[in-house]
Amino acid sequence: MRRRPLALAVLAATTLAVSACAVEDDPSSDTAASSSGGSSCSPGDLPTLEDGTLTIATDEPAYEPWFSDDDPTNGKGYEAAVAYAIADQLGYAKDDVTWVRAAFDSVIQPGPKSFDLDLNQFSITDERKQAVDFSSPYYDVTQAVITTAGSAAAGATSLADLKGLRIGAQVATTSLDALTEVIDPDSDPAVFNTNDDAKLALQNGQVDAIVVDLPTAFYITAAELDDGKIVGQLPDSSAGGDQFGALLEKDSPLTECVTTAVDALREDGTLADLEQQWLSEVADAPVLS
Amino acid sequence: MAVRGRRRPRPVLTPPAPAGLPAPSALELDRRAWRRSRSRRSTLVALCSTLLFAVVAYLAVTRSPGWPRVQATFFSPSVALDSLPEIARGLLLNLKVLVVGGLLVFVCGLTVAVLRTLRGPAFAPVRIVATLYVDVFRGMPLIIVLYLVGFGFPALRLQGMPTSPFVLGTAAIVLTYSAYVAEVFRAGIESVHPSQRAAARSLGLTHRQTMRIVVLPQALRTVTPALLNDFVSLQKDVGLISVLSAVDAVRAAQILVGRSFNFTPYVVAGLLFVLLAVPSARIADTVAARARRRQQSGSLL
Numbered sequence: 001m002r003r004r005p006l007a008l009a010v011l012a013a014t015t016l017a018v019s020a021c022a023v024e025d026d027p028s029s030d031t032a033a034s035s036s037g038g039s040s041c042s043p044g045d046l047p048t049l050e051d052g053t054l055t056i057a058t059d060e061p062a063y064e065p066w067f068s069d070d071d072p073t074n075g076k077g078y079e080a081a082v083a084y085a086i087a088d089q090l091g092y093a094k095d096d097v098t099w100v101r102a103a104f105d106s107v108i109q110p111g112p113k114s115f116d117l118d119l120n121q122f123s124i125t126d127e128r129k130q131a132v133d134f135s136s137p138y139y140d141v142t143q144a145v146i147t148t149a150g151s152a153a154a155g156a157t158s159l160a161d162l163k164g165l166r167i168g169a170q171v172a173t174t175s176l177d178a179l180t181e182v183i184d185p186d187s188d189p190a191v192f193n194t195n196d197d198a199k200l201a202l203q204n205g206q207v208d209a210i211v212v213d214l215p216t217a218f219y220i221t222a223a224e225l226d227d228g229k230i231v232g233q234l235p236d237s238s239a240g241g242d243q244f245g246a247l248l249e250k251d252s253p254l255t256e257c258v259t260t261a262v263d264a265l266r267e268d269g270t271l272a273d274l275e276q277q278w279l280s281e282v283a284d285a286p287v288l289s
Numbered sequence: 290m291a292v293r294g295r296r297r298p299r300p301v302l303t304p305p306a307p308a309g310l311p312a313p314s315a316l317e318l319d320r321r322a323w324r325r326s327r328s329r330r331s332t333l334v335a336l337c338s339t340l341l342f343a344v345v346a347y348l349a350v351t352r353s354p355g356w357p358r359v360q361a362t363f364f365s366p367s368v369a370l371d372s373l374p375e376i377a378r379g380l381l382l383n384l385k386v387l388v389v390g391g392l393l394v395f396v397c398g399l400t401v402a403v404l405r406t407l408r409g410p411a412f413a414p415v416r417i418v419a420t421l422y423v424d425v426f427r428g429m430p431l432i433i434v435l436y437l438v439g440f441g442f443p444a445l446r447l448q449g450m451p452t453s454p455f456v457l458g459t460a461a462i463v464l465t466y467s468a469y470v471a472e473v474f475r476a477g478i479e480s481v482h483p484s485q486r487a488a489a490r491s492l493g494l495t496h497r498q499t500m501r502i503v504v505l506p507q508a509l510r511t512v513t514p515a516l517l518n519d520f521v522s523l524q525k526d527v528g529l530i531s532v533l534s535a536v537d538a539v540r541a542a543q544i545l546v547g548r549s550f551n552f553t554p555y556v557v558a559g560l561l562f563v564l565l566a567v568p569s570a571r572i573a574d575t576v577a578a579r580a581r582r583r584q585q586s587g588s589l590l
Contacts, residue, residue, distance in 0.1 A: 168534055172547025190454070190534035191544060197440070201534060204443035206452040 041257035043091045048116050048254070054092045056083050057115035060101040065218060065283035066121060072099045078278035079119040082138050085270055086117070086246070089261035108132060113249040117258055121215055123242040132250050135258040137243030138271055143178040143234045144217040144285055145209050148202060149227040153209035156231050159183055159288050165208040166190060168198045175211040178237040183211075199224060213241060214285060232288040233280070365553045372545045372554040379541035380561050386459050386527045386537075391520060393463045398470030403500065405471065406478050419471075426468035431526055435461045439533035458530030466523055473515045477508030510580060517573035521566050528562065538562070 049055045058079065061070040068076035075084045075094070087097045100115050107118055110131040117135070124134045145162060147153040156162050162183050168190035169176040179189050190207045192198040198210045199220060212220060214233055221228030246262065248255050265271050280286050313321075350356060404412075404419040426434065438461035443452045451457060481504045489499040531540035538561060542554035 171540065171543050176544065177548070188536050191531075191536055191540055192534050193532055197532070197534070200440045200444070204440060204452065205446065206440075206443050206454075207534070 041090055041260060043096070046090065046254060046257060049114075050098070053096050053098050054087050054090065054117075055098045055100055055115045056087070057100045057102040057107070057113075057118040057120070058083075059104050059120045062120075063218070064222070065278055066119075073097075076278075078139070078274055079121070081274045081278060082265070082271065083117075083119050085265050085274065086138075086258060086261045089264055090257060107247060110250060116248070116252075116254055118247040119244075120247070121244055122247045124245040128247075133248040133252050133255040134245035135248065135255060136262045136266075137245045138262050138265070139244040139275070140238035141213045141215060141242040141244070142287075143175050143182075143211055143237035143241070144214045145183075145211055145231040145234065145288070146202075146217045146221050146225075147209040147229055147231055148225055149229055151202075151205070151208050153231055154229055156209075157286075157288075159234075162209065162231070162288075166206075167209045167211060168192055168201055168207040169211040170195050170198055174237070174241045175213060177240075178234050179211045182234045182237055195220075214279065217285070218283065230283075230285045232286045235287050235289060361551075363552050363556055365551055368549065368551045368553040369557050372542065372557050375541045375545065376538050376554060376558050376561060379536055379538035380558075380565075382455065382530075382535060382537045383524075383527045383562075384565075386455065386462065386530060387524055390459045390462045390466070390527065391523060393459070394466040394470050394523070395516075397463060397467035399474050401467060401471035402474030402478060405475055408496070423468045423471055426465050427472065429465070431462070431465045432529055432532065434465050435529055435532055437461075438464065439530075454530060454533035454535035458527075458533050458535060462523070462527065462530070466519065466526075469519055470516065473512050473519065474508065476515075477512035478504055480511050481507045513580065514573055514577040517569060517576060521569045521573065524566050524569065525562055528558075 043052055043054075046054075056072070058067065058072055062072055062077070062079075064077065066077050066079040068074060068080065072080045072083065075081055084094060084097065087094070102113075102115060102118060102120075104120055104122075107113070107120065108122070108128050108131060119138075122128070122134070123141075124137060128134070145153065145156075145167070147156075153162060153165050153167070156165075159182065162185065164186050166187055167179055167183060167185050169179045169192070171191045171193060176189065176191060179185070190198075190201065192201065195210075195212060195216065198207070198212075201207045202210050203225065209231060211234070217230050221230055246258055248258065262271075353359075401419050401423065404415050405423070407415060435458060439454065439457045442457060442460075443450055485503055485507065486499055489503040490496075494502065528537060528539040531537050531543070536544070538558045542558040545554040546552055
């Protein structure tokens with residue numbers, strides 16, 4: 001996934017500026033919201049689609065490791081677990097959550113929504129913010145090393161095992177930065193124009209492994225490579241990368257409450273625990289050290 | 290064939306006045322003075338118009354509303370200085386490809402050209418294959434050949450198939466450029482007058498001897514400027530091997546641009562390539578000028 005650190009920095013700065021302005025515009029309502037945040041975000045007060053029920057959407061089919069067995073109601077998979085955690089934080093019991101399906105492409109268009117919030121690996125971008133609302137991010141995309149069975153990197157369990165290998169990444173991405181900074185291989189990294197070139201070179205044995213972001217790694221190893229394998233995630237590699245947020249209707253009255261809930265989950269370590277459980281252990285993408 | 294005979298004395302352009310001759314007339318001295326003044330005047334006019342043009346161009350560029358941004362994005366001296374070591378390191382790879390590729394292109398191109406000009410019905414398949422090769426690779430964009438060779442050959446997963454982007458990239462460049470250069474050589478070979486060939490054969494030389502001793506030396510001399518032109522073009526195209534994941538000057542610049550969102554590294558890489566091309570261009574000019582002088586002086590065929 002192509003991205004530019006500076007553009008992201010600008011984006012982040014703009015976001016900060018915008019939120020700062022919002023605070024300055026109306027400081028009284030902000031303090032009011034945070035002081036009475038607990039009560040206004042309770043199921044009785046929340047103007048959800050159906051009273052007393054939280055309607056959460058995702059795509060059909062829902063993919064591993066974000067969901068499990070294409071069944072969001074089982075609460076398995078990272079996003080399913082986060083969805084129930086958010087619902088719990090807002091005060092909804094597991095039975096009060098209704099799941100609906102919504103196609104990724106249609107959801108990011110402006111207009112009324114058939115759900116209260118949607119978790120479907122939506123990267124938060126400025127363009128999308130023009131059309132829809134996002135909660136604060138519940139996942140920072142990390143970088144991962146993938147390879148094919150039989151490659152020299154297939155047995156690697158640590159960063160040191162990767163150091164002597166020939167590893168590739170796409171030019172001008174956080175993946176390449178993570179490759180040169182976190183792995184710091186002995187030989188020059190192989191730098192490709194696109195991830196497709198890198199995948200082909202990996203299949204050809206021209207490189208031992210490639211670095212892509214974790215969601216892409218899940219997709220490539222599951223759907224595109226015959227015997228793809230995730231070696232592991234790179235530590236501290238999420239800086240400047242994509243962030244996933246829950247999507248809501250533009251100017252939804254719920255956005256603030258969902259954001260508060262996600263922030264609380266982040267602070268009490270729930271998000272980190274769920275990430276460890278569903279992405280590192282179940283999806284077998286350990287964080288390399 | 291060049292017949293080495295008496296050397297004609299080189300025409301002397303400005304003969305020193307022999308002591309015995311009378312001094313130039315007043316009229317001649319006048320003429321000389323007038324010519325000198327005209328030449329001074331034209332130098333002055335040229336100088337003024339160049340200066341004026343430079344000032345207008347400078348003002349037009351620097352007064353344009355976007356100039357500060359352009360300057361910061363494309364011509365930042367500090368970014369240029371920072372990026373120079375990495376880009377220069379990448380340029381080394383370009384130079385390696387250029388030297389190895391250039392030599393191989395010369396040999397392969399000449400071979401294909403000679404094969405294409407073989408006579409005799411028995412050589413028909415050779416001629417057909419050589420012609421097909423030239424048609425295909427002269428028409429196909431280099432970047433596509435690079436992809437096909439660079440990712441296609443390793444995909445065969447044959448034992449001993451090289452996977453280094455240097456080897457594969459050089460192979461793709463040699464494939465494409467040999468087709469161009471073969472055509473240049475063929476044009477040179479065909480430009481040698483048939484009487485030369487006939488004369489050589491009538492002296493009892495075989496086809497191979499005729500080619501080696503009579504035709505090729507003359508053909509090479511004719512096509513040298515065109516070959517050097519292709520060499521300059523090759524110098525730039527070696528930058529394309531970056532698509533095969535090699536970190537050459539272009540890719541090094543691209544990585545730096547991706548990191549800083551400042552385009553100065555591209556300009557630095559471009560200037561390095563220009564610096565590389567300037568000597569070749571001057572050599573090409575010199576060689577062409579020398580060939581023209583020789584041809585027109587009549588001392589050579």
